[in-house]
Amino acid sequence: MKKQHSERLQPRSFPVVSWIFTLLLVLITFRIGAEMPHGLNADGLGVMGVCLAGVSLVRRIMGSRIILTGAEIRVVNPLITHSVPLRLIKSVDSDGTLTITTVNGSEIRSTAFGGSVIDNFVGTTDRAVDRINSQLRRAFPAGGNGLIVKRYTIAWIADVCTACALVCGVMAFAVA
Template sequence: MKTQGKRRQVLHRTSFVVLSALFTTGFGIMALGFAVSMLGGVPPRGPLAVVAASLGVIAFCRRITGSRIVLGPRVLSVVNPVFTYEVPYRYVARVGSDRRGNLVVTTREAVDIRSVGFAGSLIDHFVGSTDRAVAELKAALAEPRDLRGDSRPVRRWTRSWVADGCTAGMLVCIVLAVFANA
């Protein structure tokens, strides 16, 4: 787990950063290698399928490993693979973990928001990164903040430029593979 900055804190698992770099680099090199092999006259259907699969793995891994919690000036953001929840601090009722070790932010409207970035796991049972994240969140929420404003909790689609670009590239490769040698 790592925090950055004074105005804006980002909580995420360090292992997610390492895994993201490994998967992106490894599968990116593989996709590039097969893309280059098509320049040598290899029939494109097979290499295009491998490039599409590699881009799909990168997109999936980047979405999962991009999960984090951001403490902004006025909003607590829980960034999950598909949705990002932005909760103004005045709407945060409770931060804790459930019996399975998942980090849960409960709003004043009794909505539980679970963080994929701090979901319970066997390793976390021994390492305790979720418990440390809960303690950091509670300490950050106890700090005096400007609670003015009339915004309400918002759920929106999570943007991940690398994952979205890889997904688009994967779809292009699939279409090209379907029509290759046709």
């Protein structure tokens, strides 16, 4: 079976910012944990929980992207991923935020291309709209189930950090 080519659309700064904040906040978390006195400290555990929650938040937001495949577009937002077959897309445009309008009238907005002051000068959102529209103009297969699928976005690092932040919060509450 032939492997399907996919193209990832995402502002260049997102992965860089995501990894910088992840490494910084995880380093702070480990440092606090290592410097904690022999007993558990509620304040230290609370700060560790906040740092890990920060990692989770940054990873989810900066993990937003659009993935173009031969037959569909996946809009990966922080909590929900939308998989839309190309044949169900009516239009793609930008009014500051990249918006995909489907044939049934629903709109899907992309967090990755949510617009910003910098984007007004750089034009990342407009380039993404042009790229998606060029994909739509190409011939695409009519296969697939023709359904728009919404599912929870899985972000392993963010999900693990969220679980660890909850554990730190519960432990801080129990120790206090």
